[in-house]
Amino acid sequence: MTVKIFFPTCCSPSENGLLIGRWLEEHRSAVVLAIVHFPFIPGNVKRYLAGLERETGLRLAVLGTWSNIKAQKDEQMESFLGDLKSIFIHRPWLRITREASIIFWDCRIEGVDEEAEEEVVLVYYDQRKVMLSELHDATEHSEIATVFDTVARNRTLFALDRYDEGPIKLTHWQSDGVEASIIVELCKQASVPLCALLSFILSLIFSVTRALGRKPLSFLWNKLSTCEQLGKRLDSLQLICGTKAAKDHTLFMRKASTLVSLLLDVILGIVLMSWLYRGDHIGQLANALMPVADRVAVELQGLLQWLMGAPAGLKMNKALDEVLGRFFMYHIHLWISYIRLMSPFIEVILWYIGLSACLGLSVALSVLSDIIALLTFHIYCFYVYGARLYCLKIHGLASLWRLFRGKKWNVLRQRVDSCSYDLDQLFLGTLLFTILLFLLPTTALYYLVFTLLRLLVVLVQGVIQMTINLLNSLPLYALVLRLCRSYRLAAGVKFRMLQQEHGKCLRLLMQINPLTYGKVLQQYRLPSSNLYPKDSWGALCKKLFIGELIYPWRQERDKQD
Structure with a gap:
């Protein structure tokens, strides 16, 4: 043995x-x-x-x-x-x-x-x-x-x-750090009443936010990235300022990583704020914002003029093409009027928005995402109009195609059943199917163009949201601990034989194998609010093909509800 x-x-x-x-x-x-x-x-x-x-x-x-x-x-x-x-x-x-x-x-x-x-x-x-x-x-x-x-x-x-x-x-x-340990204990004892005071203040803020989170304001708060980020920031502060001791290793690492991430986020936000208010960069941004908005509106007008003609040599339905072009052109004129009405207040709005950077870089990025959403609201409206019209025609063609095959959709059983139709129903279905089929190319072209523009905006917002999630979920404390004190996060041990002599006991040296950086990220990654649906590429292509709307702010829990 x-x-x-x-x-x-x-x-x-x-x-x-x-x-x-x-x-x-x-x-x-x-x-x-x-x-x-x-x-x-x-x-x-x-x-x-x-x-x-x-x-x-x-x-x-x-x-x-x-x-x-x-x-x-x-x-x-x-x-x-x-x-x-x-x-x-x-x-x-x-x-x-x-x-x-x-x-x-x-x-x-x-x-x-x-x-x-x-x-x-x-x-x-x-x-x-x-x-x-x-x-x-x-x-x-x-x-x-x-x-x-x-x-x-x-x-x-x-x-x-x-x-x-x-x-x-x-x-x-x-x-050997006996004196240092005494100082740490004194700091711990002094932080208890401070954390209790901060917890009381945060509880009051949570009460106010719950009151404001009721309908109809809750509909607006759920659509703004800034409100989502502020709610995440309150949750982080409540976790850090909690007076309950973190006896569990996982809870301690989560608290430490949240504190380090919060400090880094605030430091980066203060650096950004100092850059904005130094050298009148806010005024320069306000002066550059209006020409960009006018340029986008002019380009959209040119795009609509191109669609109302013969785009790429395609022959479109003249009446429907003209109706859709004028409808969208009217919305562009409304948007230009709105932008010019707000132009005198742009610099003041940006000045106050720049103050949000003191809450952290993630809050400033959330504000930027909301600004992009507001500036491209007309593109979103175009996309919704085109998607709804295209989806209506796709569902109409699918329903009429089932009529030709003697089928119908059973709403109660959620399946396709056989059905017999008379001659009048078949004649009316053939007429509607022909009309929808010949109007589909014009609608599909408008839907395709505005969907591409919408996807471009969603891509920019997605990059911003990924940066925010990275700032919120990166376990910086665990990564620094792995870099400087790798033995603190052990994945196992290895044994190295020192020397052996016959008749003497075998001597081994036990060394600690640290966790890999990938496992550190997987083990200690902080939870983050994913504002974008995690759909597969196949599901996304299916939605685009049948004309379903893509909401970047919809969360997984909203789908379950």
């Missing part, structure tokens, strides 16, 4: 003493946590271990003795260490000896069945890294997961300063 002993590297130079740790019976392994130095009183050691068991919930014990022989063996000390197993009764009893003259250690196991030959494997581990790391991709009851859990749950043991005067003296990993 093989017995694995996990020994902390920080305890290698320790003086003679007792091995404190946990025996894993199901894995036949021992996890050494600390070494108790001489002199000590056995009763104090037992009471100290009992207190640790109550705090950690783990069964800790004296596993054996540790001998660090610097010069030559002391027979009296060896005899004394051997007699300790009668005081601290534990089976098996470990006796680890390190001699300064050789690089190999001697490890013996006593108190087991003498007929069974025990093979000892001594595994060194970094106590600090194992305690601070979070193990992923490991089963709950595996040996490595149990070792990591044992070390992590004994933070109380490691919090004891090695220089403190107490009933016993221990050697284990101890951080």
Whole structure:
């Protein structure tokens, strides 16, 4: 049988003493946590271990003795260490000896069945890294997961300063930043009332937003990206300012990543705001906005004039082509009048909108997306008109085609059933089918042109929304932790053999394998509101073919409702 002993590297130079740790019976392994130095009183050691068991919930014990022989063996000390197993009764009893003259250690196991030959494997581990790391991709009851859990749950043991005067003296990993830890604790205590005050203010803001979120205002709020982003920002602030301690690792990482993402977003927004208000860039944007709007209107008028003629040499229905062209041309004139009416106030509006950048770059991008939606509202109207007319004709042709085949759509059963029609119905259906079929090319051409324009606008808004989602969902804290402290996010361990000699125990060094950056993004990615439907390319092409409207703001939950 093989017995694995996990020994902390920080305890290698320790003086003679007792091995404190946990025996894993199901894995036949021992996890050494600390070494108790001489002199000590056995009763104090037992009471100290009992207190640790109550705090950690783990069964800790004296596993054996540790001998660090610097010069030559002391027979009296060896005899004394051997007699300790009668005081601290534990089976098996470990006796680890390190001699300064050789690089190999001697490890013996006593108190087991003498007929069974025990093979000892001594595994060194970094106590600090194992305690601070979070193990992923490991089963709950595996040996490595149990070792990591044992070390992590004994933070109380490691919090004891090695220089403190107490009933016993221990050697284990101890951080040198005692003063820094005191400052951190004071900051934590001071942040509790501040977080409580911020939570109260945020609760009031949530009450106001819930009052404003009722109909009919809710219809408008759900269509504006700025309102969606502000709601997301309130949720993030409520998560950060919550007074409940993040005892779970996932919740802590989510809070930390949300805080870092929020700070970076605000910093980028302040940089953008400083650029806008320096050098009169807002005035320049306002002066450039009107010529662009006029240019777009002129280009649309030219496009309509081209469609009302013979586009690409195609012969269209003259009457329907003229009606549709004049209808859309009238909307362009209305839009030009609206833009010129708002032109004196454009710079003032942009000046106040620029202040939104202090809330973060994502809020400023949301405002930009809403501005693009308002400036291209006439294109959206053209698309809706063309799509509705085209969809009406497609459904009409499909229904009349079923009439020729003796079929009809059963609304109650949601299926196609057989049906018999008389001669008048067939004659009327043939007449309507012919009219719709010959009018379809003209309608389809207008629908195609305005759909392409609408898709161009949706593409620009989609790029902006992807940037916003990236700012909101990128786990920056986890990525920085993976870059600077890769052992904190462990995917597993690997063992490196140090040296081996016949008749001596095998010595291995346990090293931590960090998570890959891809798994870090997958594991700690923050939730983000996806404003665009996740349709496949096939579903999107089907919608475009039959004339269904594409709403970029529609969410998945809206479809389910």
